[in-house]
Amino acid sequence: MPGPFSIHDNMNLEPDASGTWPGWTREFPVVRTQPDGRVRIQDYGINFKDDQTRPRFYPRALLQHILTRQVLSRELECLEELDTTEKEILVGRVLGSGNASSETYIRVFAILKVIGQLKRLPAFVHEGVSDQQLPLYYGKGGPGDHLLYGKSRKPFPDNLLKEHGRNSFVREQYSMIVPFFDNQSRPYNLVWAHVLPLYNVTQTNTSVKSNELQGGFGMVSKISIHPLCHNFRSAFRELDVPDEEMFFALKQFHENDPASFEREIKMLQRFNRTRHPHIVTLLAAYTHCGQNYLIFPWATHDLQTYWEKVQPTPDTGDVELVRWICHQAWMLVQAVSRIHELDEDAKIPEEKRLYGRHGDLKPENILWYKSRQGFGKLVIADMGLSKTHRYHTKTYAPQQKVPATARYRPPELDYEEGLLGRTFDIWTLGCIFLEMMNWLHGGYVQLAEMEEKMTTPSIRGYDCNEYFEWVRVVDFGFYTVRVKEVVTEASSLCKHSGF
Template sequence: MSGQKRVLDNELRRIRTIVNLPSFQDFPNKDDLTTRIYYGSINSDSNPLLKLLAVLIGIDKLQDFPKCIKEGMDDGCLPMTVENPNDGTTPLYCERHKAHHATIDSFRRPNDRIQFTQWSYSKHSHYRLHASDIFPMPSGRKLQKQETLKQDITKKEVTRREMTKQEVAVQGNKPQITEGAFACGGFSEVYQVKIDKSHQRFEDIGIRHPEELFALKKLISHDRDDFNMELSSLLFCMDKSIVKKADNHIIQPLATFEVEEPAVRGSTYYILFDWAEGNLNDFWEKNDHLVGARDHCKWMSREFYSLCLALECVHNERKETLKSIDENKLEKNLSGRLHDAKSLYGRHGDIKPDNFLWFVPPQLPPPQQESQLALSDFGLGRLHTKVSRSNQDPRNIARTETYRAPEFDLNNGTISRASDIFSLGCVFLEYVTWFMLGNTGLTEGFPAHRSEPDIYNFESDTFFSIREQQPFLKESVKSWIKQLQGHENCSWYLHQLLDIIRDKMLAPDRKNRIHIGELIKDMDLLRQACERNDSFYLKTKGES
């Protein structure tokens, strides 16, 4: 029996057990009801009822599930919306039926009703497979680290065990899969795969690639705790991003796979994501036509605001996730180094252009302004593994990174969420540089302008300098910002954005750096100004 068949049978069996309860006595055909809950009904154009069932079980209202079915409710009704959030009663409105549902509105506790507005698609499916199971994924294209989609590769098929190999073998005419490592590091590998529409049903979660391509992330660690840390981080962030309406700006897990590997006496873990067009560097390379196009600034204002919301989801999620993780274990993984484990884990930890993914939703036509950027690579497992494998001080984690904050180079520097803010300021400043000066200014002019010897006497293109164990924003960075503010395409929006970047995000002393909550307010004010007044982003100070 294949792994997929086993998982499917187990899920249907659980649903069948539920519908045998007394609450479902009005449904004589239990098999039909089980099928309807899991698959929906083709004849009546009804969606599945799994999400609705899960919410009702979660709030201990399973007995009301039959009433919801009779009212015509299904998973298509979720999430519901609060019709008037200010009246205190929180009546819920179904966008699908353009109406209220009496059963839901009858729940007296607001906390019960609110669950129907916060339904998260992160209640993903987890599949347990054996090494010999075949998973049908037709071929994509092979990529190596830092490469772009250029080279077609032969369609081949592999078993789950063979997916760990770089070479694959054809297995007759069975379902096909091609793999190619997109990014291989010490912590995970990512493969581009293509899944036929008949083998997936992700509904409106995530951002579909127009060619139905997906990214399959394989964790190097076979430790279940590492997998749980990685996944819990992703799911918590996804939940929070949905509530904040920033879910299209944070990478979302679609499914997970656990493949039993007798050879390692454990399992190999995979996480499935949508495939992106590329990262922010790719966006800059392929969108020269947007350089200097002032109407692009309105899109920038929305994206920068949403990306700040996404980062806040990561920061807030850490508080929740760390509650369920043994702090002693965290400290042990730091090999006894004197450092605050919660501060170290309580951040994204790797803000850089490579970790902002670029999506082009297939349902949206050109121009490229309709692209979307999403924050990625924030799993706790990566931080966990990265620190535990290092024989150096945690400050050395990002020693070679252009976007690192000054506290990494200070003897008593504290790494925290504020470190992410500095790194984000670096990325935002690079974005403005690209917009005004193009790729040459971004990749050659700006790095050369700020390059100078660091505390180790190596040429460094970081944004700060250290003198007598005191951090400073480089004078070259300040002069670069001043140059940008005097550029002919520097609108009111960009001028104020650069002020925030210089004075608040790139503050060298982390204690003076803006908090993510305040940064969101600033970015929202800029966004609203662009929405209300076109001249704010279309005109410069000299043109007013």
């Protein structure tokens, strides 16, 4: 039997250097017809090398490649009750007019052929049971009545298929109605039987965080989506990511409340509309088996592991590296500004504009994307803590509602009735830039030493590594805030070193 995207029986099923499985490309198979001109659709299904228990699947583009007009004409010769003209009309209905919104029956055709019920195709076309009605649901009406329902929830005639055929159709349809991920506005609502055209990628040579890491609100896994099942290549081109690095980050949303998931998606889509190249892009969202998921472009490292693993000893004499750092820092500033002024470019009255705040900027939430040329690109991510506000609340928000990372938290968070503004992000971004300059000056070793020195006793009764500390003003009997001495020294060192 031919492999999913090969005509060779002895194809190598080991992953190539990029970590992708053979068959998981945009290349189509060479279709071999049988002596009678027909094809075995089952010979061209795409399988999962990492899990042989998962069923093969057939993207729509693959079916269109296999089931050409010529092949369909030969397949429909079994319908002896139809004349030549009627068969040609039926072929046209299967393929549709070519418009994105046109009614088609190519998936219905494939399902009926696989289950041996192709002679029922005219009945499906007559009743309007098209690809757009799938999936069909199998249920009961009255006692002993077995009905098929489509998306319209209208029951189809009981004689559409006999009971065994109905069971087979409902069971096999999910291999043919594979999700195609694009930037639609609402999440895909997938039932348990849907075959997801994706698999987890095993990492062998990058950061310990890179296969699965705990994000702000969920587990993040590195996945591959079949190239025929998404249209996100343009997003990776904008990032200038090499083809071998074209993977996705699948983030599980912890909260199972549909309303919370919808709010998260709408907020991320609002950030998408800023179209800033240094703000992460939400590609798609879906619900499956009661769990909610978000899809983003996968980044090789975050800024923290970039400092530690990729460039632990930067060369300060490398002019291009220094220029890159300066440019990336400037673009991150612009990205934060765009987050703060979400509706700045829109023709919206000021009192109705939305103003954003990230709320958890840190090196772990700044992604590093490897690029085809140059040193890569830094992108702000993990927008899950971000908030938006109208004009009257754009400046301040109650600090109790901001679960910031302790190391980069500003002093305002310690006030019982403290209010936080968008300057919160400015403080954290300044901390990151100071660390960036120390890394550039002395490498990751100096950066680690700085963090160790910053860990000091606090008035809370335990050691803290924040950038500030509370000190008691003896003469007046109260406490005030000051920047830690090690931070001041690190800043002075950068200044005197020409940075």
